Amino acid sequence: MRVRSLAACLGLLLCHAMAFGATSSPDAEPLQRAQLAIAKLYGAGRVAGLEGYQTGGFFPGSPVLVVTADSAALDGGRVTLVDAYGERCEARVTGRDASTGLVLLECPESYEAPSHFQLAETVTPRPAQRVWALSNCFGVAAGDELVTVQRGRIAALAPMPTATDPEQYRPTLGVPEPGATVLMLDAVTSNPGAAGGVVVDTDGVLLGVLGAECQSPTTGAWINYALPVEAVNAAIERIRAGSAPDRDPLRDAFRTGRLFAHSGLGLIPRINARTPAYVERVEPGSPADNAGCEPDDLIVAVDGATVGAVDSATAAIERGFTRRQTAVLTLLRGEQLVTITLRGDAP
Structure with a gap:
């Protein structure tokens, strides 16, 4: 940088x-x-x-x-x-x-x-x-x-x-x-x-x-x-x-499908390399829902390591799923820090 x-x-x-x-x-x-x-x-x-x-x-x-x-x-x-x-x-x-x-x-x-x-x-x-x-x-x-x-x-x-x-x-x-x-x-x-x-x-x-x-x-x-x-x-x-393909934020956020498919957790669309890791969507009844994730939560750390953007947060969660099928997320919810354990299948 x-x-x-x-x-x-x-x-x-x-x-x-x-x-x-x-x-x-x-x-x-x-x-x-x-x-x-x-x-x-x-x-x-x-x-x-x-x-x-x-x-x-x-x-x-x-x-x-x-x-x-x-x-x-x-x-x-x-x-x-x-x-x-x-x-x-x-x-x-x-x-x-x-x-x-x-x-x-x-x-x-x-x-x-x-x-x-x-x-x-x-x-x-x-x-x-x-x-x-x-x-x-x-x-x-x-x-x-x-x-x-x-x-x-x-x-x-x-x-x-x-x-x-x-x-x-x-x-x-x-x-x-x-x-x-x-x-x-x-x-x-x-x-x-x-x-x-x-x-x-x-x-x-x-x-x-x-x-x-x-x-x-x-x-x-x-x-x-x-x-x-x-x-x-x-x-x-x-x-x-009127024939141009318009962007769909939810489609863009879940285009890869892996994180959402394995945990029900959808993050906001990637705007650039600094896009913060806000939760956009939590699928009802999914592991993310059962763990207590909520829309508008900001992921600030995964397994104790700070994450600065949506890309690094996604990669860290997927690594946790690959190694042990869990990832410990530290979330900023309003002015309060919340820690949850997210369970999911290996990508």
Whole structure:
């Protein structure tokens, strides 16, 4: 985490250094035009401790359309949008496309965006191509401030990685499905608040949309990627036609099925690597129900070892089931700690 944070800080310092020389650069005009087409989004997700801010890009449409990546910040159905001039409006979620992790927002008809991107289907990104990544990573920009710019190159066009064991796959909001072709970048773009940002070429032409933070399921390394514009086009068309697959929190939470099948305990959907291990569902008459688990319990430890997120909690419980068919859970229920013994079959 320290290495990732240091790399991100160095990237931001480089961005600011580039900004001072922007007026003399031939890239300045298209870059600034692209920055005007980026908005800051502020919402209130349902899970405490996760970012309530991110980035969105303006696209042609009436009323104004904004495309961003799915996240807990959008769970309220409405967000506050702040554009590059500091103008504010309320944007509402009109649809989601679960296969790409993208969300379409609409602004009021009275609102006028300062600029927008053209969705050019003929754009063909290529490896080693020089690009700019624009986003409000770390929530640095506020009011009429322009978003952060990171310079880099397209490392490769490659499929999103997936777990070697499909049973270990846990979906993340705002991330394309495994196997989807994405632009792999050599810039550190997998940062809080960057989701929904864009990648453009040196002429300011849109190449892709940044997805949510994502780690490799096999190595744990952070993946810096963007969904190519062709896939963005297709997702927008599906959403507007009403044919896009929407996300279902309960389906996502229990997609692997193993923990729920062996204990009747269902945890909340994995939003990102820091998603806390809250109990979403307890099947009546199940081992979890008999042990005394309740919805909204927060699992803070398993077999005496602290767990910090839903992934680590799930893995620890499954290890307990494998070794002795039990797992001792320490739960935070309101302001009280409760200890229970959960019994289940080996996964």
